[in-house]
Amino acid sequence: MNILVYFEERAGSIRKPSYEAIEAARSIGATSITAVIVTASAASVLSDTVKRSGVSKIIVVEEARFAHYSSRAAGKAVAEVAKQANADVVIIPATARGKDLAPRVAVRLHAGYVPDVTALAMHEGRLQATHPVYAGKANVTIDVLTPKKVYSTRPNLWKASKEQAESAIVENVTVAFDEKDFAEQTKELVLSQGKLDVAEADIIVTAGRGMKGPENWGLIEGLASAFGAAIGASRAVVDAGWRPHSEQVGQTGKTVSPTLYVAIGVSGAIQHLAGMSSSKTIVAINKDANAPIFGVCDYGIVGDAFEVIPQLTEEVKKIKH
Numbered sequence: 424m425n426i427l428v429y430f431e432e433r434a435g436s437i438r439k440p441s442y443e444a445i446e447a448a449r450s451i452g453a454t455s456i457t458a459v460i461v462t463a464s465a466a467s468v469l470s471d472t473v474k475r476s477g478v479s480k481i482i483v484v485e486e487a488r489f490a491h492y493s494s495r496a497a498g499k500a501v502a503e504v505a506k507q508a509n510a511d512v513v514i515i516p517a518t519a520r521g522k523d524l525a526p527r528v529a530v531r532l533h534a535g536y537v538p539d540v541t542a543l544a545m546h547e548g549r550l551q552a553t554h555p556v557y558a559g560k561a562n563v564t565i566d567v568l569t570p571k572k573v574y575s576t577r578p579n580l581w582k583a584s585k586e587q588a589e590s591a592i593v594e595n596v597t598v599a600f601d602e603k604d605f606a607e608q609t610k611e612l613v614l615s616q617g618k619l620d621v622a623e624a625d626i627i628v629t630a631g632r633g634m635k636g637p638e639n640w641g642l643i644e645g646l647a648s649a650f651g652a653a654i655g656a657s658r659a660v661v662d663a664g665w666r667p668h669s670e671q672v673g674q675t676g677k678t679v680s681p682t683l684y685v686a687i688g689v690s691g692a693i694q695h696l697a698g699m700s701s702s703k704t705i706v707a708i709n710k711d712a713n714a715p716i717f718g719v720c721d722y723g724i725v726g727d728a729f730e731v732i733p734q735l736t737e738e739v740k741k742i743k744h
């Protein structure tokens with residue numbers, strides 16, 4: 424089976440979910456994996472870490488106009504490389520960009536596509552993908568019947584591949600783009616410089632309407648900084664304008680799968696659970712013992728957040744030091 428993994432570049436580096444996608448490919452027994460990088464500057468992105476990431480070949484499509492992402496052009500480039508590499512399977516991390524790119528690649532390859540895959544496995548010689556449905560309440564196992572298959576893999580569920588001794592072969596491929604391909608380009612605005620992105624964080628402290636108002640987020644920031652965590656938010660607080668949408672976790676926000684998810688003053692509505700129920704350990708703090716969040720958490724504290732957070736922050740600091 425030939426597997427092609429999309430390496431997503433942001434500001435000159437390859438994002439962690441790309442390295443996780445390599446592990447997803449390995450989990451189905453792939454021995455030789457090719458990566459594709461679509462970039463404006465190959466020299467700045469092809470670091471030693473990238474070359475030693477465990478793929479045997481890296482195919483680079485370099486084009487100055489990729490200084491800003493273009494969905495149509497990137498879709499064309501990845502599909503072109505997939506054809507040239509004779510890839511049976513294309514794995515694209517289900518980041519915001521990956522979710523935009525993967526269906527375009529699938530259409531160009533006439534491939535079946537499974538989005539937001541949480542597990543890949545070989546079963547009786549067939550490749551099966553697990554995909555959560557009904558806002559995470561159930562999982563379906565999908566057997567794609569087309570010869571070519573495209574999957575987008577949920578970040579944080581596979582361990583990122585470790586740096587290998589062997590360096591990948593690098594090959595440049597030229598794709599014939601036309602003006603239309605770059606008619607639409609996306610400029611990324613970095614609003615939270617220096618802050619951890621909730622979609623990639625290993626620990627997340629999320630707060631909801633139980634925090635009463637934006638003036639109380641100092642408590643959340645204190646706990647998050649003690650943990651070294653990213654800050655998440657429920658939709659209720661985003662809609663109220665207390666927090667930016669970039670922090671929203673859930674069905675209409677980001678899907679996260681951190682090692683530790685701490686939900687404070689969050690009721691645990693189904694649309695919130697859809698975005699975080701695959702977290703490895705969930706801790707809930709809520710003053711209502713009947714809040715639905717207690718139905719999914721591993722550890723629950725029934726109590727007033729304003730009393731619990733300072734104590735918890737102190738304990739975390741003690742353990743960390």
Ligand SMILES: Cc1cc2nc3c(=O)[nH]c(=O)nc-3n(C[C@H](O)[C@H](O)[C@H](O)COP(=O)(O)OP(=O)(O)OC[C@H]3O[C@@H](n4cnc5c(N)ncnc54)[C@H](O)[C@@H]3O)c2cc1C
Pocket residue numbers: 630631632633634656657658659660671672673674675676677687688689690691692693694695698708709710711714726727728729
């Ligand atoms: C189509 C659609 C999409 C949606 N998408 C999302 C989404 O992506 N993400 C999302 O989060 N929601 C989403 N929602 C909204 C969702 O249904 C809930 O309304 C929302 O998650 C509630 O946010 P909350 O838990 O912060 O607020 P609430 O439901 O108001 O819960 C606040 C909680 O805080 C607790 N509390 C109050 N005071 C304290 C205190 N002092 N100490 C401790 N606990 C306290 C309360 O007991 C309560 O459980 C969506 C809804 C729809 C219809």
